[in-house]
Amino acid sequence: MVSQRLDLRGLRCPIPVIRLEAAMRALPQGTTIEVLADDPIARVDLPHAARSAGFCCETLHSEDPTSFGFRVFSEGK
Template sequence: MVKALNEDLVRLDLRGLRCPLPVLRIRKALRGMEPGSTLIAFCDDPLAAVDVPHFVRTTGDELIEIVDGPARAFRIRRAAPARPEPGSRAASS
């Protein structure tokens, strides 16, 4: 369940979902967010402790905080889209 607390903060309840669903739902939520916005995802899947930080590193987004509890909370800040290198195929499109 996705709940927008305000324009810059989204809460995502992923309790009860197992790998790979938490990361897939986080990816989908982040894609729809503006750069600088924050996502808080609550996961009780033990593998999320490894999968979510790894996923965030690969996207360039920022993992701000992990809070342990009955459901681990991941606070993630959406990064600005990567700029294409000058002269790259994407820059010339």
């Protein structure tokens, strides 16, 4: 499975959501997006945006306590 990384650390909402939505629209078949962010609001908004667009969203474990990550993918891809 091909993976694309989207580093949104340092950006404040709504910018992380806008960038994730653009990446999901351009997502080639079979690709997973690994998203890194550090805005506390994005912790809620990014998974919500992914699920609203019909994508799956899994939380990733982060060694860095100031940031968090998600894996976004389409179940049918």
